Amino acid sequence: MKLKSLFTVPLILLLSACVVLPETAKEQDYAQTCEMSTRKLQLTIVKDDVGVCHSIHSKEELLACLTVGGVISSASLIISGSIVVVGNTIHWLEYQTTCSESDSESEQELSRQINTP
Numbered sequence: 001m002k003l004k005s006l007f008t009v010p011l012i013l014l015l016s017a018c019v020v021l022p023e024t025a026k027e028q029d030y031a032q033t034c035e036m037s038t039r040k041l042q043l044t045i046v047k048d049d050v051g052v053c054h055s056i057h058s059k060e061e062l063l064a065c066l067t068v069g070g071v072i073s074s075a076s077l078i079i080s081g082s083i084v085v086v087g088n089t090i091h092w093l094e095y096q097t098t099c100s101e102s103d104s105e106s107e108q109e110l111s112r113q114i115n116t117p
Helices: 002-016 059-115
Strands: 018-024 041-047
Touching: 018 059, 041 059
Parallel strands: none
Antiparallel strands: 018 041
């Protein structure tokens, strides 16, 4: 049992020090070729330097600190991950409707130019 807690406590401390946030991806694959209003999103891990667990005087305080840190980290991952999934789905749908039409129009124009004597 002690071996399990020996690995569990440091792992929880490391995870509880992180918050996951959505951000706009640096590389936008179709930004040059298509005029899209949405942008591709990605998750970013932000290290929490506030250090809520610095002044702990009892086991109960440690347990409470780890619990709160774990809940915050988990909640930020679930909420931010959901935002990224929904945002990227909307971005993909916009690409399918906007860029696919422009691609087929340019292919038709190219085909007309090739077939014109």
